[in-house]
Amino acid sequence: MLPVLEFQGVSKNFGEQTVLRQIDLSVDPGEFLTLLGPSGSGKTTLLRLAAGFEHPDRGKVLLQGADISRLPPYQRRVNTVFQSYALFPHLTVAQNVAFGLRNLRLSKVEIQSRAQAALDMVRLADLSKRLPHQLSGGQQQRVALARALVMQPEVLLLDEPFGALDQRLRYQMQEELRALQRRLKLAFVFVTHDQEEALSLSDRIALLREGCLEQIGAPDRIYDSPATRFAAEFMGISNIFPVSDVAPESASGRCKLATGEAFQIKTPLDSVGTARFLAVRPENLRISRTAPPDDNGCNVVRGRVRQARYLGANVLWTVQAGSNAWTVSQPSNGSIETASLSLEEEVFLWWDARHGVLVE
Amino acid sequence: MQPRRTIKSSSTSRLSWVWHAPALIWLAVLIGLPLLSVAVLSLARRSPGGETEWVLGISNYSRALDPLYLWIHARSLLLALATTLICLALGFPVAYFITRQPSAGRRNLYLFLVTLPFWTSFLIRTYAWILLLRTEGLINNGLLALGAIEQPLPLLYNNFAILVGLVYTELPFMILPLYTALERIDRSQIEASSDLGCSAWQTFWRILVPLSRPGITAGVVLVFVPSVGAYLTPDLLGGAKSLMTGNLIHSQFAVVRDHPFGSAIAFIVMVGVLALVAASHRATREHSELRAP
Incomplete structure (x- = not known):
C-alpha cells in the first residue's frame, strides 16, 4: 500500500x-x-x-x-x-x-x-x-x-x-x-x-x-512496551532503575539492578543486549502491609512509606526500598488496609513479572 | 458609555467641565480663534492700495473658481494624489518587510532608519535634493560620466522634482501607520491563506489589504493632506513655473498683499481636506466596528 x-x-x-x-x-x-x-x-x-x-x-x-x-x-x-x-x-x-x-x-x-x-x-x-x-x-x-x-x-x-x-x-x-x-x-x-x-x-x-x-x-x-527510557518516562512510567545484568532463561529471564536487587522478567527479551533500564508502571505495583499471599510469578520489594499523595481517583505512594524510591499508584477506593497505611510504615510492594519492561 | 454615565452623580459630571477646561481653552484660543479670523477675513476686500477693506461679500470665493486658479488647484490635487499612490506603493513593501523581521531589535532598527530624516532640518534635506537633481548635479554628472546620456536631463524645477521631493518627505508618514496595521496581522493567517491555495499575490489582495485597511486609510490621509497644501517643496524644487495651492496662498499674503483672497483659498482647501478626513474616518470606523470584539 x-x-x-x-x-x-x-x-x-x-x-x-x-x-x-x-x-x-x-x-x-x-x-x-x-x-x-x-x-x-x-x-x-x-x-x-x-x-x-x-x-x-x-x-x-x-x-x-x-x-x-x-x-x-x-x-x-x-x-x-x-x-x-x-x-x-x-x-x-x-x-x-x-x-x-x-x-x-x-x-x-x-x-x-x-x-x-x-x-x-x-x-x-x-x-x-x-x-x-x-x-x-x-x-x-x-x-x-x-x-x-x-x-x-x-x-x-x-x-x-x-x-x-x-x-x-x-x-x-x-x-x-x-x-x-x-x-x-x-x-x-x-x-x-x-x-x-x-x-x-x-x-x-x-x-x-x-x-x-x-x-x-x-x-x-x-x-x-516503550523502547527507551525517554519513551517510558514520557508515557508516565516513573519507576525506572538502571540494570547491571540481564540473564535470559527460556521464555523469561532475570534482571539484576545496579543496586543489587534481582527480578523476574517475562516481557519479550529481543532487546536484552541493549537493555539499560528496568521500567515498571506505577499502576502495576501493588502495595500492602502483609506479604502477598502467593508470590508465584511476582516480584516482591520491601520498603517504607515515605509519602502519600491523594489525587482523587488515585493515591500515589512513594516507597523507599534500599536506595530506590518506588512510586505506586493505587485506586483510592481500594482496600481499607491501603487507605490506612501511615508514613514510615513498613510495606510490601509486588508486581507481576509480565509488567517489568526492559528499555534502552 | 451609556451605563457609566447613569452611575455618575450630577456633581461629578458638572465637575468634569473643570477637567475639560484646559483642553477647551487651548482649542478655542489656538484653533478656534485663528479659524474664525480667517473665515471673517475671507469675506472682506482688498483695497487698491493693498489694505483690507471691511466690506463683506463672497466675491473672493467666486474669484477662486476662476479657471486660472482651478488649474493650480487641479495640479495640486494631481500631484498630491500621485504622491500618495507612490508612497503607498513604496511604503507597503517596506512596512511589510519590517514586520517580517524575526527580532524586535531588527524591527526597531529599521523603524529608526525610517524616521532618521526627521533628525535633519526639512530645509536642508530639500536643498540636498537640489544638489542631486540640478543640471550640474550628482545624478546628471554621474550619468554623463557613465555615457548613459549626452545632454543633462531636466530633473529640477518641474513637476517631477516636486513629486520626488513630496514622496521623499511624506514616505515615513505612510510607512509608520502601515507598519502598525501590518504588525497586528497574525503570521498564521498569511500561512492559512497560502495553505488554502492563494499565491502571494492573491494573499496580498485577499488578506493583507483588507486587514491593513485602517493603516492604509491613516497613511493616505497623513500623506495626502500635507501634500495638497505643500508650499516649501514646490517653491524650492518646482521653480517659478510649477505653482501649487500652497504657493498661491503664500503669494496672496506675502507678495500681492490680498489677505482676504488668500484666506478664501485657504478656507476652500481646508473644507475640502476636512471632507476627505471625515470620509476616511467613517470608512475606518466601519471597519473597526467589524473587527471589535
Missing part, C-alpha cells in the same frame, strides 16, 4: 540549531498518526514541512509518491488546522469556509454547496453569517476544521488544535474529531504534546525527541 505522505531522510536546521535529523516516516491512507513529543522535539516543524511552510535541508517529502519538497503550500493538496485557528477576522464563517474553494475554479453554485456541506458536517450551518470573534473557542475550532476539510486534501494536518480549549470541550472535540476522521477515511497527522490525547485518538503514535524519531507504533504498544 502506497503511503499517502512520506518523509525520507528529512533533516532541517534553523541557523546553527538542528531541529530534525534524518526522519523517515510514512503515513498510510486513512490513518490517524500523531506526532507526540515535548516542546522543541521538532513535531511542529515536521508538520510544517508537510504543509510547505518550511522546506527540508536534506531528504524528501512525498505526497502520493510524488516529491513535493520544493512546492509552495498553495500547490500542495494538503491542508492545515492551525493551533491559533488563524481564521480570517474580516470574513464571515461562510466566507472563511469558502475562502479556499475560490482558488479551485469552481462554479459559484458548487462553491456554495460544498461550503454548506462542510458547515453542516461540523454543525455550524446556523452560524454561517457570524464573524469569527462572535464565536466561542470550540466553534472557531470547528470553522478551522471545516475550512481545511472543504478543500478535500490528501492529508489533513492538525497542529495542537485543542491546546486552547478547556478540558471538557477538549474531550468533546477529540471525540468529534475521531468520529469525523473514521467517517471520512482521511489520513490525519496530528501534533500534540499530551500523551493522553495521543493515546485516545491515534492509530499510530510517532514519538519524537530532540529532532529524532524515538519510537513509532500503536498506542497500546508504545504504552505497554
Whole structure:
C-alpha cells in the first residue's frame, strides 16, 4: 500500500540549531498518526514541512509518491488546522469556509454547496453569517476544521488544535474529531504534546525527541512496551532503575539492578543486549502491609512509606526500598488496609513479572 | 458609555467641565480663534492700495473658481494624489518587510532608519535634493560620466522634482501607520491563506489589504493632506513655473498683499481636506466596528 505522505531522510536546521535529523516516516491512507513529543522535539516543524511552510535541508517529502519538497503550500493538496485557528477576522464563517474553494475554479453554485456541506458536517450551518470573534473557542475550532476539510486534501494536518480549549470541550472535540476522521477515511497527522490525547485518538503514535524519531507504533504498544527510557518516562512510567545484568532463561529471564536487587522478567527479551533500564508502571505495583499471599510469578520489594499523595481517583505512594524510591499508584477506593497505611510504615510492594519492561 | 454615565452623580459630571477646561481653552484660543479670523477675513476686500477693506461679500470665493486658479488647484490635487499612490506603493513593501523581521531589535532598527530624516532640518534635506537633481548635479554628472546620456536631463524645477521631493518627505508618514496595521496581522493567517491555495499575490489582495485597511486609510490621509497644501517643496524644487495651492496662498499674503483672497483659498482647501478626513474616518470606523470584539 502506497503511503499517502512520506518523509525520507528529512533533516532541517534553523541557523546553527538542528531541529530534525534524518526522519523517515510514512503515513498510510486513512490513518490517524500523531506526532507526540515535548516542546522543541521538532513535531511542529515536521508538520510544517508537510504543509510547505518550511522546506527540508536534506531528504524528501512525498505526497502520493510524488516529491513535493520544493512546492509552495498553495500547490500542495494538503491542508492545515492551525493551533491559533488563524481564521480570517474580516470574513464571515461562510466566507472563511469558502475562502479556499475560490482558488479551485469552481462554479459559484458548487462553491456554495460544498461550503454548506462542510458547515453542516461540523454543525455550524446556523452560524454561517457570524464573524469569527462572535464565536466561542470550540466553534472557531470547528470553522478551522471545516475550512481545511472543504478543500478535500490528501492529508489533513492538525497542529495542537485543542491546546486552547478547556478540558471538557477538549474531550468533546477529540471525540468529534475521531468520529469525523473514521467517517471520512482521511489520513490525519496530528501534533500534540499530551500523551493522553495521543493515546485516545491515534492509530499510530510517532514519538519524537530532540529532532529524532524515538519510537513509532500503536498506542497500546508504545504504552505497554516503550523502547527507551525517554519513551517510558514520557508515557508516565516513573519507576525506572538502571540494570547491571540481564540473564535470559527460556521464555523469561532475570534482571539484576545496579543496586543489587534481582527480578523476574517475562516481557519479550529481543532487546536484552541493549537493555539499560528496568521500567515498571506505577499502576502495576501493588502495595500492602502483609506479604502477598502467593508470590508465584511476582516480584516482591520491601520498603517504607515515605509519602502519600491523594489525587482523587488515585493515591500515589512513594516507597523507599534500599536506595530506590518506588512510586505506586493505587485506586483510592481500594482496600481499607491501603487507605490506612501511615508514613514510615513498613510495606510490601509486588508486581507481576509480565509488567517489568526492559528499555534502552 | 451609556451605563457609566447613569452611575455618575450630577456633581461629578458638572465637575468634569473643570477637567475639560484646559483642553477647551487651548482649542478655542489656538484653533478656534485663528479659524474664525480667517473665515471673517475671507469675506472682506482688498483695497487698491493693498489694505483690507471691511466690506463683506463672497466675491473672493467666486474669484477662486476662476479657471486660472482651478488649474493650480487641479495640479495640486494631481500631484498630491500621485504622491500618495507612490508612497503607498513604496511604503507597503517596506512596512511589510519590517514586520517580517524575526527580532524586535531588527524591527526597531529599521523603524529608526525610517524616521532618521526627521533628525535633519526639512530645509536642508530639500536643498540636498537640489544638489542631486540640478543640471550640474550628482545624478546628471554621474550619468554623463557613465555615457548613459549626452545632454543633462531636466530633473529640477518641474513637476517631477516636486513629486520626488513630496514622496521623499511624506514616505515615513505612510510607512509608520502601515507598519502598525501590518504588525497586528497574525503570521498564521498569511500561512492559512497560502495553505488554502492563494499565491502571494492573491494573499496580498485577499488578506493583507483588507486587514491593513485602517493603516492604509491613516497613511493616505497623513500623506495626502500635507501634500495638497505643500508650499516649501514646490517653491524650492518646482521653480517659478510649477505653482501649487500652497504657493498661491503664500503669494496672496506675502507678495500681492490680498489677505482676504488668500484666506478664501485657504478656507476652500481646508473644507475640502476636512471632507476627505471625515470620509476616511467613517470608512475606518466601519471597519473597526467589524473587527471589535
